[in-house]
Every structure is written in structure tokens, then in C-alpha cells.
Amino acid sequence: xLQHFGKYLLFMSTLFSRGESPRILFNRTMDxxxxxxxxxxxxxxxxxTFIGAVTSVQISYNLDNAFIPRSTIxxxxxxxxxxxxxxxxxxxxxxGKVGSSIAGGLGTMQITEQVDALEVMGINSTSYLxxxxxIASILVFPMLVILAMFLSIxxxxxxxxxxxxxxxxxxxxxxxxxxxxYNVVFALIKSVVFAFLISSISSFKGxxxxxxxxxxxQASTGAVTNSVIAILVADFxxxxxxx
Amino acid sequence: MIEVHNIHKSFDGVKVLDGISGVFETGKTNLLLGxxxxxxxxxxxxxxxxxxxxxxxxxxxxxxxxxxxxxxKQEIRRKIGMLFQxxxxxxxxxxxxxxxxxxxxxxxxxKDERIDRVNTVLKRVGLEGANKKMPSELSGGMKKRxxxxxxxxxxxxxxxxxxxxxxxxxxxxxxxxxxxxxxxxEYGITTIIVTHDMNSVIEIGDKIFFLxxxxxxxxxxxxxxxxxxxxxxxxxxFSNRLMRDAKxxxxxxxxxxxxxxxx
Numbered sequence: 001x002l003q004h005f006g007k008y009l010l011f012m013s014t015l016f017s018r019g020e021s022p023r024i025l026f027n028r029t030m031d032x033x034x035x036x037x038x039x040x041x042x043x044x045x046x047x048x049t050f051i052g053a054v055t056s057v058q059i060s061y062n063l064d065n066a067f068i069p070r071s072t073i074x075x076x077x078x079x080x081x082x083x084x085x086x087x088x089x090x091x092x093x094x095x096g097k098v099g100s101s102i103a104g105g106l107g108t109m110q111i112t113e114q115v116d117a118l119e120v121m122g123i124n125s126t127s128y129l130x131x132x133x134x135i136a137s138i139l140v141f142p143m144l145v146i147l148a149m150f151l152s153i154x155x156x157x158x159x160x161x162x163x164x165x166x167x168x169x170x171x172x173x174x175x176x177x178x179x180x181x182y183n184v185v186f187a188l189i190k191s192v193v194f195a196f197l198i199s200s201i202s203s204f205k206g207x208x209x210x211x212x213x214x215x216x217x218q219a220s221t222g223a224v225t226n227s228v229i230a231i232l233v234a235d236f237x238x239x240x241x242x243x
Numbered sequence: 244m245i246e247v248h249n250i251h252k253s254f255d256g257v258k259v260l261d262g263i264s265g266v267f268e269t270g271k272t273n274l275l276l277g278x279x280x281x282x283x284x285x286x287x288x289x290x291x292x293x294x295x296x297x298x299x300x301x302x303x304x305x306x307x308x309x310x311x312x313x314x315x316k317q318e319i320r321r322k323i324g325m326l327f328q329x330x331x332x333x334x335x336x337x338x339x340x341x342x343x344x345x346x347x348x349x350x351x352x353x354k355d356e357r358i359d360r361v362n363t364v365l366k367r368v369g370l371e372g373a374n375k376k377m378p379s380e381l382s383g384g385m386k387k388r389x390x391x392x393x394x395x396x397x398x399x400x401x402x403x404x405x406x407x408x409x410x411x412x413x414x415x416x417x418x419x420x421x422x423x424x425x426x427x428x429e430y431g432i433t434t435i436i437v438t439h440d441m442n443s444v445i446e447i448g449d450k451i452f453f454l455x456x457x458x459x460x461x462x463x464x465x466x467x468x469x470x471x472x473x474x475x476x477x478x479x480x481f482s483n484r485l486m487r488d489a490k491x492x493x494x495x496x497x498x499x500x501x502x503x504x505x506x
Contacts, residue, residue: 113331116293116331117331120291120325122320
């Protein structure tokens with residue numbers, strides 16, 4: 001375990017040695033941002049909308065006390081979305097989609113000697129292949145989380161009003177009450193930390209793949225499992241430190 | 244000229260290379276010959292710097308490489324072209340982008356100059372007009388040709404080929420061998436080829452280094468190889484000949500079967 005962690009730290013240190021020119025790094029980062037960001041919009045939109053909708057329905061199911069105003073549904077959907085659902089659930093979904101893709105891609109490049117080809121050319125393969133993925137993830141994840149926030153709250157609104165559990169005015173009143181802007185900042189800090197963890201852990205697992213197709217599959221699975229565990233641990237640590 | 248001196252390498256306590264030394268001459272095709280698992284590819288990777296030897300050194304035209312400063316190693320690496328066993332073409336790039344890649348990353352050529360160079364080397368390897376094809380659309384032989392084109396595009400001084408004709412039919416393998424030989428002589432570069440194929444020895448081997456269990460047991464010219472008294476090398480040549488004969492008989496039987504069916 002400690003040996004793996006040490007190897008991971010050494011791997012991360014190689015990202016910044018023998019770097020490529022800023023122009024190449026910028027172009028590579030933009031390419032990765034498109035792959036990671038644009039291709040993830042659909043899954044993030046679907047998951048966050050339905051999670052917001054389900055949260056709204058389940059809260060209204062549990063609110064059977066006549067003394068609690070119905071606007072509480074909107075308030076609770078907003079709080080749960082900002083604090084946990086949007087940053088954490090979105091990141092777990094992205095760990096599956098982006099993490100496995102990064103590990104699988106790098107693993108395949110490793111076993112087909114494409115990484116060796118870069119090294120023979122005198123190119124630092126980690127700085128060329130991995131650093132843009134990490135930077136792109138850090139740039140794109142907060143945007144996806146912001147999108148998830150809007151869609152989740154929107155999903156709660158649609159589900160709540162369509163089922164007749166809450167009126168439009170009550171829901172809007174709920175999401176506007178006692179708003180703490182810091183919660184959005186907290187969610188964005190979490191998304192940046194999760195982006196770094198997912199992209200770096202998945203790259204690490206993919207980069208050190210050896211063998212064949214079976215090992216590439218194992219690297220992808222390992223990347224997702226380790227990323228999800230890292231997200232949950234980091235979530236707990238950040239909640240204790242920043243709230 | 245490339246010189247290797249006393250190279251040792253072990254993996255998890257298992258000795259793979261045991262004190263290999265030799266001189267690979269400029270303008271010649273130098274072959275690292277041996278059966279599978281004798282350390283040929285590991286030696287090649289030690290020479291190009293993909294694997295760090297435990298002991299020993301490599302010099303390129305008199306410049307020390309193995310543990311030298313990063314800047315000097317980078318300078319030497321820019322003169323290296325390598326054809327990998329799996330061709331190692333970048334899957335996400337077209338043939339043109341693959342060949343242009345080292346020119347773009349390492350050189351200061353303008354776009355037009357780079358494309359001119361890509362077209363020149365593609366023509367040289369007999370793949371004119373294949374610029375926009377993806378690696379997945381190419382046959383094994385074509386991939387090897389693109390790999391050679393990518394290796395020579397930046398005007399390399401040293402060419403390394405790891406089993407260039409593995410997985411190819413005998414005719415295509417022969418053509419790839421001939422192409423490497425022609426390029427070596429045409430550009431006056433130092434070429435090192437890893438192979439276990441005696442056909443390559445006969446066709447293109449200027450100087451041969453025979454490896455057995457991590458040791459260099461013999462070196463010499465292709466004319467001298469048949470007169471060797473090294474037992475292991477003789478066994479290797481004999482087994483290769485047996486394999487060739489068996490393959491020939493198999494091919495003839497197949498041909499007879501086809502002729503019989505056609506009648």
C-alpha cells in the first residue's frame with residue numbers, strides 16, 4: 001500500500017519534469033477538455049436531473065407533518081444538491097466514465113509500445129500524455145458540477161410540481177430561502193479535488209499497465225474502484241476541514 | 244557507430260543480460276540474433292535508453308549515453324529512429340500525422356516543409372498517397388512501412404528495429420528486410436535489428452551478434468556464420484533450417500490440396 005503510494009507520488013513528480021512547450025500543452029489540454037467535458041455532458045445531465053427529481057419526490061413523501069411548510073422540499077433539494085449530490089455523485093459517475101477511459105487508453109498505449117515510441121523520440125510521455133488530462137479534468141469538472149447543480153434543482157422542480165406535491169411558488173420560495181453562497185464555493189473546491197484524484201489515479205493505473213488486453217481491463221476496473229474510494233475519503237476530509 | 248560495453252541487466256534476480264559488449268558499425272545492418280528469451284529486445288531497449296542497465300555503458304559516435312546529463316541524452320535521442328515489433332503507430336492519428344509527429348515535436352520545420360518530408364518518406368517506403376489512412380485500415384506490412392517512415396522522417400542517424408518482420412508472410416518480410424537494408428546504405432546510418440530469422444541473416448546481415456542466455460556467444464559476418472564451431476549457434480541455425488523445411492513442405496502440401504480441389 002505504502003509502496004504504491006510512493007510510486008504514485010514519484011509518478012506525479014514526473015509530470016512536471018521535461019515538460020513540453022506551452023503551445024503544445026495548451027493544444028493537448030484543449031483536446032482532452034473536449035474529450036472529457038463534452039462527451040460527459042449527456043450522462044451528467046441524465047443522472048443529475050433524475051437524482052434531483054427522486055430527491056424531491058422522496059422528501060415530499062417523508063414530509064407528512066402539517067407544521068412543516070412545503071417549501072422545505074425546495075430548500076432541502078437545493079442543500080443536498082449543492083453540498084453532496086452535484087459534486088460527489090457527479091464525480092463518482094465521472095470516475096466510471098472518464099476514469100476507465102483514461103486508464104484503458106493509457107494502458108492500451110503502454111502494451112502496444114506507443115508510450116515507448118514517445119520516450120524514444122525524447123518526449124516525456126507522462127508530461128505529454130498525463131498532464132493535459134489532469135489539467136483538463138480540473139478545468140472541466142467544476143463546469144460539469146455547475147451544470148449538475150442547475151439540472152438537479154430543475155429536476156426536483158419538475159418532479160415536485162408535476163406530481164402535485166408542491167406548487168411552483170413554494171418550490172422557488174424554498175430554493176431561495178437561507179441561501180449560503182459558500183456552499184457553492186465548497187462544492188466547486190470538492191469538484192477540483194475530485195477531478196485531480198480521478199485523473200491522476202486513473203492515469204497512474206493505466207500508465208503502469210503491462211501484459212495484454214486482460215491487464216488493460218484490470219487497470220480500468222482498478223482505476224474506477226480506487227478513484228471512487230479516494231473520492232469518498234476526500235469528501236469526508238473536506239467536509240470536516242471546510243464546513 | 245554505437246559501442247556497448249559490459250551490459251548487465253537482471254529482473255527480479257533473474258539475469259537477462261550478462262556482460263554484453265560490441266561495436267555496431269555505421270552504414271551497416273547489425274543483427275542481434277538469437278532464440279526467444281535470450282535478451283535481444285532487452286539489449287536493444289538498454290541501448291536506446293528505454294531500460295537502464297544495472298552495469299555497463301553505451302556510446303553513440305563517441306558520446307557517452309547511459310548515465311549522461313538529460314540534455315545530452317535528449318540530443319542523442321533526437322537522432323534515433325525506432326521501428327517497434329507492434330509498429331507502435333498512434334491509433335488516434337492518420338498516417339500523415341503519425342509521421343509528422345516527431346517533426347512537429349522535435350524540429351522547427353514549417354507545416355509545408357513537414358508535409359513535404361512526410362510525402363518524401365512515404366514515397367521512399369512505397370506508400371505514396373496513404374496520408375489520410377488510419378492505422379486500423381493498414382495491413383501488417385503497411386504498418387511496418389509507416390513505422391519505418393516515421394523513424395527516418397527526422398533524418399535519424401541510428402535506426403533500431405525490434406523484430407521488423409514478425410507476423411508477416413515470407414515475401415512481405417523479405418521486402419521489409421530489403422527496405423531497411425536499402426535505407427541503411429542510402430542514408431549511411433547505423434542500424435541494429437533484433438531478429439530470430441535466419442532469412443534476415445542471409446539477406447541483409449552485414450554483421451551478426453549471436454546471443455544465448457543473455458551472453459554474446461559469437462559475432463561475425465554472414466559469410467562466416469555457416470562455418471562457425473559454436474555449438475549453440477549451429478543448433479540455432481539447424482533448428483531454423485528445420486522450421487523452414489517444415490514450412491516449405493506444409494506450403495507444398497497446401498498447394499497440392501488446392502490444385503486437387505481445382506481439378
